[in-house]
Amino acid sequence: MKSGWVDSEAQAAIDRYAAQGIGRDLAARVYTTRLLGRDPKLVLHGGGNTSVKTIVPDLLGEEVAVLCVKGSGADMAVIEPAGLPAVRLDRLAQAARPHRTHRRGHGARSARNLLEPAAPNPSVETLLHAFLPHKFVDHTHANAILSLVDQPDGEAICADLYDGRMSVVPYVMPGFALAKMAADVYDAKPDVEGLILHKHGIFTFGDSARDAYERMIALVTLAEGRLQRNRTAVFVTAQLPQAIAPLTVVAPILRGACSRKDAKIEGAWRRLILDFRTGPDIMNFVGGADIARYSQAGW
Ligand code: ZN
Secondary structure (H helix, E strand, C coil), X not given: CCCCCCHHHHHHHHHHHHCCCCCHHHHHHHHXXXXXXXXXXXXXXXXXXXXXXXXXXXXXXXXXXXXXXXXCCCCHHHCCHHHCCEEEHHHHHHHHCCCCCCCHHHHHHHCCCECCXXXXXXXXXXXXXXXXXXXXXXXXXXXXXXXXXXXCCHHHHHHHHHCCCEEEECCCCCCHHHHXXXXXXXXXXXXXXXXXXXXXXXXXXXXXXXXXXXXXXXXHHHHHHHHHHCCCCCCCECCCCCCCCCHHHHHHHHHHHHCEECCCCCCCEECCCCCCCCCHHHHHHHCECCHHHHCCCCC
8 A cells, every 4th residue: 555645735735725724734634634535445435534633713703622533434535624624622532532531422422513614524433532642643444554454364464463552342332331451552652653443443643644644545455465364275276178259159158148039129138248358367357167156256
């Protein structure tokens, strides 16, 4: 997995948003959120979330410390600053690290302390973003991370792979309990680059948008490498005949097999026009001994 960060593009985003009155922090936040969102191996539509802690003027013009955190359901690939509603950080801090009070409703109520009442609801993981001290926090459900943590010994695999660079948070449903659990895990080793959430995903953080983003790329890349290393050959190629029938022989047979009786005209058939495509990936797929099983998927 390669970093998509380009200095000139980051600066262009900051300049473009500055012209709209958007601060540098939020502009940089939008830039790397989009970088994360455009890679389906990191983020599928609507999933994942990011945040930045910054200072903005409230409706009365007073400067307040806020957490701008991605709203629920927003698509990170095309997010705009309005997709990261500002929540007052002081209220969130009370809820997320409530001298560890266990009042469940407290966090949810505070999460609605939006600066702009019409803004979209912040992510359910808002509290987790809030308690982390870092300015920029990135969260994804990256494929490679899920592939590791969904294994029976996923926690042990991650502990071995990240060798102290990441802490592992046991599985808890997203919400107040997860935020509190993650806070405890983070407090125990505050020099980590991120958190692995068992059966859930990954958090990375940093003091700049670039740091948090580059850590996400580097740490997910490590997970990808680990998966490659452990890959066993489960794909068996079928025994293929020496000479494969030419397309001119096969195509009419396929066309006949795919034709359907026309329900409206007695005795007529509806026939398709076929488009022949091939390539290494397609040959790999159709040459598998197990094609009858996996070609069912998606039908
Ligand atoms: Zn999540």
